[in-house]
Amino acid sequence: MRPIPSQKISKNALNVWRMTGLVETLLYLIFPVGYLFFARFFQGPMWITWLLFVAVILIGLIKIIIIPTLRWRKWRYEVYEKEIDLQFGIIIVRRVLIPMLRVQHVDTRQGPLLRSYGLATVTITTAATVHQIPALTEERAARLRDQISKLATEADEDV
Numbered sequence: 001m002r003p004i005p006s007q008k009i010s011k012n013a014l015n016v017w018r019m020t021g022l023v024e025t026l027l028y029l030i031f032p033v034g035y036l037f038f039a040r041f042f043q044g045p046m047w048i049t050w051l052l053f054v055a056v057i058l059i060g061l062i063k064i065i066i067i068p069t070l071r072w073r074k075w076r077y078e079v080y081e082k083e084i085d086l087q088f089g090i091i092i093v094r095r096v097l098i099p100m101l102r103v104q105h106v107d108t109r110q111g112p113l114l115r116s117y118g119l120a121t122v123t124i125t126t127a128a129t130v131h132q133i134p135a136l137t138e139e140r141a142a143r144l145r146d147q148i149s150k151l152a153t154e155a156d157e158d159v
Helices: 013-028 030-042 047-074 112-116 138-158
Strands: 076-079 083-088 094-099 103-109 119-126 130-137
Touching: 013 030, 013 047, 013 112, 013 130, 030 047, 047 083, 076 138, 083 130, 103 138, 112 119, 119 138, 130 138
Parallel strands: none
Antiparallel strands: 076 083, 083 094, 103 119, 119 130
């Protein structure tokens, strides 16, 4: 059996994913606040409001603390001469092998949140799919992009 890929993504990915989870949780507050106005206007039961607030808090704890930690622990990658090996997932852990022959282009992406932490995502495009290696340092992402591009070009020339 193939060994688990050894390369990890940046630990700053935790901060990015936690900030994303916080924003999503704040959006979920629309439901209890909306119901609160509904209950006040139509004399609805207030216990539903409190139940919704507790649900949002629990979802927030899961999205802000638990999921980013589990996600970071499982994310691994390795770049070989003939393929790229990715491992990711929380409950269902996926292993993806991308043959260098199939790589059409490689680029880096960086939104405002990733930029604020000095991170970038490497995007690997094949004819059928797009794969990403998230939250690498900008320098590491640039080196990896160049390395994969060079290996893909060499693999294409060997055919």
